[in-house]
Amino acid sequence: MIVPIGPIHPALKEPIRLKLQTEGERVVKAEIEYGYVHRGIEKIIEGQTWQKGIYLSERVCGICSYEHTQTFAETIEQISDVDVPLRAQFLRVITNELDRIQSHLLGNSTFFKSMDHETLFMRVLELREYAMDSIELLTGNRVNMGWNVVGGVRMDADERYFKPILENLNKIEEEFERTRALFAEGPALALRCKGIGLMTKKEAIKGRAVGPIGRASGVKEDYRKGHYTYDDHFDFKVIRRSEGDNYARTLTRFDEIPESISLIRQAIENIPDGEVRTPVDLKSGYAMRKNEAPRGEVTYMIETNGNLIKNISIRTPSIPNMDSCAKYMIRDVPTVADAVATYATSDPCVACAERVAITNEHGKTSIKDFYEVI
């Protein structure tokens, strides 16, 4: 029997259609149908200037919106051969890590909600508000920040802003250990998570899973290693686990938060003086950049003609993650409820994933045969 879930359903936060093939209570196979959120952002950006394009790229995804603008800006800086001032690079790291903290906390809280554990859901969301406060304090907006520009960041920050951020981080750390223990060692949740939604390392590589989802299965890949700012000035360790189940994925996201906090502390301690923005004269050319968004690797390929963006292509982490979730994770899951929870731990972001629309010969758009085309 096939159980269809979505596009609007109490278990889902975003419009998508999950088709679960069941045998009794057991879920044998899953299929994901895309196509509810395609807006054609790449087509809109074509022929625009970068000043407008950067605000559009921000709206690819509302949860990890920051990393999209940073990758967009870095790609154009690479085309134009501009070196960003070091102070701006440090400010970018601070914002990036704050964004990662809030995204991971949101991802986990969604998982707890789908497991119907209201306490942890509320507690994690409460922690997230501190990260959101810091972001709003620093950049001026909570979600779509408008903080990056090509050549640096928009505003300078000083002690006035760093002090409340550090205070907020302390508050997160205080509560964080207990919250993590409540999940990791508490009997209620861990038993339901261990061994559910297994994805081995081989499958993760085959399905091209990236970010915390890949790292929970043992894939060693973090594009912050290899990024010029992180390589030269920061010290952090890549969190990896080997189990590859729901428990591991949730804990990987939890464990990355202290790393991010320590990165922000390092950045605030060592931030150099100087300019935060440099004028950019856009050259014509092509460049490609990869960065580590909260969900994994984001790739931007941009071609410019000296004034305008000629062509842009965006690859987001949610595409391989959701695909490997449907292919490998929800393959032999005991109950339908667990299948939905497994889907939630893959931290899906539908708005990210919908990058293609296929128009058939009658002019009708459908995105149903997405993977058949690829």
Added chain:
Amino acid sequence: MLDAIRDVVRKSSIHVCIVNCGGCNGCDVECVALLSPRYDLEQYGIYVHNNPREADVLLLTGAVTEQWVDNLKRIYDKAPEPKIAVAVGNCPVSGDVFNQEGGHVHAPASNFIPVAAEIPGCPPRPSEILEAILAVGPQAIADRGRERQ
């Protein structure tokens, strides 16, 4: 007498369904942030559970994409009377940045279903959403309930 009691109940217990008809998730995460202990939406008698069949208020987010042109009307019809739809964020109000050449959206949402209130912002802060829902929601539902009789 019965109407008065009904009005009180309608005003104080509102079930909300978030309908994301093709947005960037920004407004949705702000709606989720409303559930947190900081804002605590439930203290006002508002309960979010994403089921259109039990909803009094549909929170629309997102510019209406191709697939939602038909489905939005269907979802609206499934919600029981009295119901209102509130547009959260710029997308359902005007189409935001997507409503230009190359975009694949059919904004505004009011072309498809009646929208009772609009909350501008991209995305609006949780406090702005809360303010707007409290200002318009309870009274609108009570009014609409009386209208239907």
Added chain:
Amino acid sequence: MSSLIWYIYDFARKAWTDAFADAKTSPEIAEKPERFRDFPKVNKEYCIGCGACTVSCPSPNAIKIVREKDDETGEGLTYPVITPGACIRCGFCAEVCPTEPKTLECGLNHLILPEFNIIPSKRQYIIDDYLCIKCKKCMKKCPVGAISLVDGKMFVDQLKCISCGECLEVCPVNGAMKGVFVDNLQDQKDLILLCVNYLEDYINNKEEDLRALEKDGLLQYEVPLADFWDEAIKIIPDDEVALEIITNAVNRLKIRIIDWDKDKCKKCQLCIPDCPTKCISFDEKEDTIVRDKNRCLRCSICYQTCPFSVIKYFIAKFSLEDDKIIYTTVKASNLNEDIFME
């Protein structure tokens, strides 16, 4: 068992219950931090109506510039109006606003420095040095001081330019100051091609008039622009841009037209080998000479070669003013007058 007790105890912790008891209500949660970018604030009286904000805005419906009615005290104010339903609160309009003090204010602590005022305009202003008479009217008119005299040549600083177009209005020489559209070159070419093709077909269809034309005579037509306006709008959907491109193209346009009366042709085939593009050929079935219009260069060699002066050569000029009618003048060429034979 102990872990279970600890687990239950954790729910009742003080900090946790405090957080719920402290849940803030209406007034306190509305607090916005100092840097929060709200909808832009408009100071009407400073606006110079340059339109930089509308051009720079990423959201298409967010900013409109309106002008109040004139009254006895003077001209009405021009100022931007923000539509909250479309504004994305990015603050970019405040960043590009060139007035001092700012007309648009959005948030605190913005890096508003002159070198970052790059306005994403479709139009780039260029001075043609050959035509420029260095009257410096544009330099005096420019509200942001973007035009200056560098090495004896007038120069527009693209970083400072706000694309207001006032220099274009004051320039006394037609064509010295140019507002060039830079982003849709291929569409512009298509539009000009459409316009030229239409006009040429129009004149070619007036065969009888052409053949009856005296040596020194003139033919005059009024071609309404509306005839091909629908197609033009399909290529470039912006009315203003399309009209300007067509006007610029038509006013400089000179079309050469080759035409002959097939009945008078003696089929000597002398023009065939002389044609540089080999576009004239002899059709044996129909027993006529045919010219391939798409390959013809309108070089007039056939006209000069024809020993019977059957091939005629005309020159057409056009002018398009505000009334959207293309005034067309066709005149016979007087090349080769000496060997003109009848």
